[in-house]
């Protein structure tokens with residue numbers, strides 16, 4: 001499977017599913033508290049995508065409002081604002097739209113910024129990678145300016161490039177840009193978390209295509225009742241029917257609106273993992289949503305091998321999929337058998353807000369599986385020894401599972417709990433290997449809860 005970012009689809013609607021009023025004034029669907037929540041989600045994203053229709057209708061700036069969140073991002077080595085991304089088949093985009101200019105100066109971002117952008121745009125989707133998340137912004141724009149990417153249908157690419165010269169990188173995305181290819185291109189550019197903020201057409205494509213990992217629906221307490229109003233979803237073939245339901249991860253009142261958060265499982269296709277990916281266990285690999293790249297047999301005892309480093313990198317990648325939380329870490333974990341077979345993967349809040357990564361992975365295993373005794377558990381954070389949310393800490397679950405080797409990147413800092421899981425594992429005779437030079441990567445995923 002081609003790698004793509006974690007995709008969070010965010011949308012506000014009336015009780016009768018309307019995303020906007022028909023014509024005239026824009027419909028206000030959420031208040032200050034929800035706008036602040038959305039700002040927080042934006043701040044934890046590498047890129048934000050909207051359809052060209054939303055740019056024409058709403059003229060959004062797609063910037064981080066909070067100076068603290070911007071500061072936390074830059075302290076973490078990221079651009080102050082996520083990359084703004086849009087798609088167009090018509091090329092009908094106004095160079096004067098706030099999406100391109102950054103609108104009024106916000107945190108030093110001036111009108112007409114990204115002056116260098118658009119120069120290196122010869123590559124199409126799958127071509128040369130220009131810029132990335134952690135370094136220079138897309139299109140060569142300076143880091144302190146909002147980077148903008150436009151995926152454009154081939155027939156209008158040259159014209160659109162000329163119109164948006166200096167404002168955005170315009171990528172030739174083929175005759176009709178395919179979302180899967182666009183996501184793969186964003187991944188190549190370093191985007192690991194993409195927030196999609198509508199509108200109606202684009203959201204539906206993500207949902208029917210099974211390309212979203214999380215859906216955040218905000219319901220405003222009123223009806224619109226006009227058949228001309230754009231509606232959420234609408235008729236289509238969705239992979240999430242009664243026989244393959246989404247998981248409700250959270251229901252929260254946010255001011256006057258209600259937030260519903262769903263986790264979307266990858267559609268069941270029944271297809272075998274493609275060549276070149278990890279040897280995912282086909283039998284009990286329940287819940288291993290996607291094959292992960294293979295790194296070979298884990299190291300033995302206390303040594304640290306290249307395979308260990310590779311698998312730990314996968315655990316850190318998994319941690320990027322965690323639904324955000326202000327009160328818990330984002331952690332990824334995987335259990336790898338002695339022959340390099342991935343037995344299970346997990347990440348924090350995978351299907352419930354209280355899920356820990358190791359717990360989520362262990363829950364997918366057959367306790368009688370004889371391979372567990374020779375398996376290694378990789379976790380981006382030291383397994384917990386104390387927890388308030390559930391009776392059994394992960395260190396105890398690991399001991400009970402019969403695992404003999406655990407590899408971590410980062411010791412648990414005493415932010416939410418005292419730590420000490422590694423010591424408990426060692427007391428039980430389990431070898432704990434710490435790959436300390438990967439700790440910074442594991443910590444970076446948690447910059448939000450660590451206060452930058």
Ligand SMILES: NC(=O)c1ccc[n+]([C@@H]2O[C@H](COP(=O)([O-])OP(=O)(O)OC[C@H]3O[C@@H](n4cnc5c(N)ncnc54)[C@H](OP(=O)(O)O)[C@@H]3O)[C@@H](O)[C@H]2O)c1
Nearest residue numbers: 011012020051052053054088089090177198199200201202
């Ligand atoms: N309530 C909310 O949360 C929310 C959020 C956002 C927007 N909205 C509302 O949604 C409405 C806009 O929705 P919409 O459906 O009209 O527009 P949209 O989904 O924002 O954009 C659709 C347009 O995006 C481009 N596009 C989409 N997929 C593409 C693909 N695969 N390849 C190439 N281009 C692609 C096309 O642009 P071209 O036409 O240029 O080819 C298409 O017409 C507005 O009323 C807005 O207020 C509501």
